[in-house]
Amino acid sequence: MNIIWARSLVSLVLLAVLCVAVGVFVNTKAALSLAVIALLAQGIFSTFHKQRLWRLLDAPVYGEVPSAPGIWGEIYYRLHKLAKRWHAQVRQVEQQHSRFIQAIQASPNGVAMLDDHDQIEWCNAISEQHFGLDAKRDLRQHITHLVRHPDFVRYLNSHQYDEMLIMRGMGDKRQNVLSVQVFPYGENRKLVLSQDITELERTDAMRRDFVANVSHELKTPLTVLAGFLETMRDIPLDDEERARYLDLMMQQAQRMQHIVSDLLVLATLEGDNKPPSNQMVDMRAVVRHLREDAESLSAGRHRISFDADEALTVTGVETEILSAFGNLVTNAIRYTPDGGSINVSWRAQGGQATFIVADSGLGIPAADIPRLTERFYRVDRSRSRDTGGTGLGLAIVKHVLQRHDAQLEVKSEEGRGSTFTVRFPAARTAMLHTTAA
Numbered sequence: 486m487n488i489i490w491a492r493s494l495v496s497l498v499l500l501a502v503l504c505v506a507v508g509v510f511v512n513t514k515a516a517l518s519l520a521v522i523a524l525l526a527q528g529i530f531s532t533f534h535k536q537r538l539w540r541l542l543d544a545p546v547y548g549e550v551p552s553a554p555g556i557w558g559e560i561y562y563r564l565h566k567l568a569k570r571w572h573a574q575v576r577q578v579e580q581q582h583s584r585f586i587q588a589i590q591a592s593p594n595g596v597a598m599l600d601d602h603d604q605i606e607w608c609n610a611i612s613e614q615h616f617g618l619d620a621k622r623d624l625r626q627h628i629t630h631l632v633r634h635p636d637f638v639r640y641l642n643s644h645q646y647d648e649m650l651i652m653r654g655m656g657d658k659r660q661n662v663l664s665v666q667v668f669p670y671g672e673n674r675k676l677v678l679s680q681d682i683t684e685l686e687r688t689d690a691m692r693r694d695f696v697a698n699v700s701h702e703l704k705t706p707l708t709v710l711a712g713f714l715e716t717m718r719d720i721p722l723d724d725e726e727r728a729r730y731l732d733l734m735m736q737q738a739q740r741m742q743h744i745v746s747d748l749l750v751l752a753t754l755e756g757d758n759k760p761p762s763n764q765m766v767d768m769r770a771v772v773r774h775l776r777e778d779a780e781s782l783s784a785g786r787h788r789i790s791f792d793a794d795e796a797l798t799v800t801g802v803e804t805e806i807l808s809a810f811g812n813l814v815t816n817a818i819r820y821t822p823d824g825g826s827i828n829v830s831w832r833a834q835g836g837q838a839t840f841i842v843a844d845s846g847l848g849i850p851a852a853d854i855p856r857l858t859e860r861f862y863r864v865d866r867s868r869s870r871d872t873g874g875t876g877l878g879l880a881i882v883k884h885v886l887q888r889h890d891a892q893l894e895v896k897s898e899e900g901r902g903s904t905f906t907v908r909f910p911a912a913r914t915a916m917l918h919t920t921a922a
């Protein structure tokens with residue numbers, strides 16, 4: 486027997502005893518009246534609380550426990566406890582749900598959920614971006630009404646989702662590439678995962694180009710070398726011819742050596758850690774080397790001037806700085822006809838160490854300037870080759886400067902000359918305190 490039955494029974498027994506007592510000591514009429522009044526009061530009392538309970542169930546108030554005597558107080562208290570527990574559980578589920586949504590929103594990939602009719606149930610911000618969707622507006626829309634790319638429609642309808650789909654021509658500028666895969670789950674529902682692989686494709690294409698370029702660059706001197714070797718093997722040559730052939734073969738071998746050594750420099754630059762920010766470069770030694778190398782390469786064919794602030798320096802790796810600056814000075818000499826001038830300056834401008842190489846040489850067409858630092862990019866192939874170029878010099882410059890947080894600026898006018906300016910950030914610029922002589 487539960488507490489409700491027990492309490493009701495006790496109340497009834499008490500009422501019965503009271504009525505009997507009134508019947509015995511007063512009269513039967515009074516006893517009957519008492520019984521009727523008591524039952525009526527009980528009825529009104531319980532109707533009032535039933536009504537109250539009804540209202541409470543319709544619009545629960547979680548913070549308050551309605552007060553009531555007896556069993557009704559107990560019912561309200563228990564109901565309140567139950568509601569509190571449910572409320573806490575709902576809050577927990579809501580929090581879990583919102584954390585789950587946040588996690589999917591934070592995903593670098595697009596996530597879209599489709600119902601059993603391929604209608605959008607939910608999608609994250611990246612998916613909106615990838616497919617040009619609007620999570621609120623497009624809710625419950627059939628996905629192929631919004632993503633009309635024929636490859637996607639075919640893929641979705643094929644029900645063969647083992648392989649991912651590569652979608653080209655996506656995004657605002659129709660230049661993006663997406664990899665998309667559908668994962669069926671639940672009752673005919675689908676998860677559409679998407680990833681922007683534009684950059685990946687670009688670097689892959691660059692890698693393929695690079696391998697093709699290296700092969701091409703090495704193939705030419707190798708073919709020439711093989712040709713000479715064949716000639717020397719098959720045709721008897723006199724001493725003079727043999728010496729000339731050997732010279733030409735030597736030139737080709739050196740060309741390959743230069744290419745391979747520049748490629749190794751590039752590979753090292755790419756693999757190395759960032760240069761230290763507390764190691765000062767001995768710029769006096771760098772400038773001295775640059776001047777000596779420039780004079781030896783020009784051999785008096787150009788007017789060369791150096792204007793260097795001896796106290797100005799930067800932090801980084803000396804060999805890298807020498808290699809980058811050396812490439813710029815060497816290029817100025819190689820691409821400036823005899824009689825031209827080359828001015829090199831190393832000065833601080835607005836707190837930034839600035840290295841400028843200005844020449845009065847051939848100049849570069851404006852359209853070529855943005856591509857100069859690409860590997861093997863040359864404006865004039867034959868001139869680059871004639872002067873011993875590998876097409877990798879400015880690529881090395883770009884890498885060294887990137888590693889030192891420096892910027893390269895190229896200004897040029899065809900037939901009038903070029904100016905290459907390197908700017909180091911103030912954070913890498915330093916002034917040495919020279920003691921007065």
Ligand code: ADP
Pocket residue numbers: 812816817820821844846847848849857858862863864865869870873874875876877878879880903
């Ligand atoms: P290369 O070994 O061919 O010189 P670089 O990467 O050093 O390769 O330079 C790329 C191209 O930029 C060169 O082939 C040349 O056409 C052009 N170039 C670089 N510096 C100059 C310059 N000072 N004047 C004119 N053209 C230049």
